[in-house]
Amino acid sequence: MPSQNLPATPDARLPKIPLSDISFEHLAPDHDLLPFSCRQQELNDYLTADALKNQDAHVAVTYPALYDGKCVGYFHLVGQGGPLRKRGEELPVARAVHFRPAGVTL
Numbered sequence: 001m002p003s004q005n006l007p008a009t010p011d012a013r014l015p016k017i018p019l020s021d022i023s024f025e026h027l028a029p030d031h032d033l034l035p036f037s038c039r040q041q042e043l044n045d046y047l048t049a050d051a052l053k054n055q056d057a058h059v060a061v062t063y064p065a066l067y068d069g070k071c072v073g074y075f076h077l078v079g080q081g082g083p084l085r086k087r088g089e090e091l092p093v094a095r096a097v098h099f100r101p102a103g104v105t106l
Contacts, residue, residue, distance in 0.1 A: 017067050024075075027055055027062040036064075036071040047074055 025031070033048050047062070051074070054060040058079075065073035 017072065021067055022072070023066045024063045025066060027051055027064055027074075031064055031066075031071065032069075033064065033071050036074070038073075046076075047071075051076060 029052060033051075036047055037044055047064075051060070051062040054076075055062055060076050060078045062074055062076040064071045065075070
């Protein structure tokens with residue numbers, strides 16, 4: 001579902017939002033992600049269908065960018081070499097040595 005905030009033409013500029021007005025939160029099931037829409041459908045689909053599943057499986061973490069209570073963007077961190085550890089959980093030394101962040105999508 002396209003956002004009503006997108007301009008009608010692809011080259012039109014979106015209004016600028018001061019960074020100080022944006023908050024980033026760890027993705028939770030109660031976040032309303034449906035208002036988010038960008039021109040790359042695979043990013044829309046990832047956020048609404050896969051981000052929470054990947055986070056629950058400990059292979060990625062997602063942080064929605066919230067402005068006025070609405071999701072206007074997000075970033076996620078993806079792990080390589082095994083699942084991300086749960087908060088407070090110790091990693092075995094062998095895994096900790098080989099764990100490297102693989103990518104960040106902004």
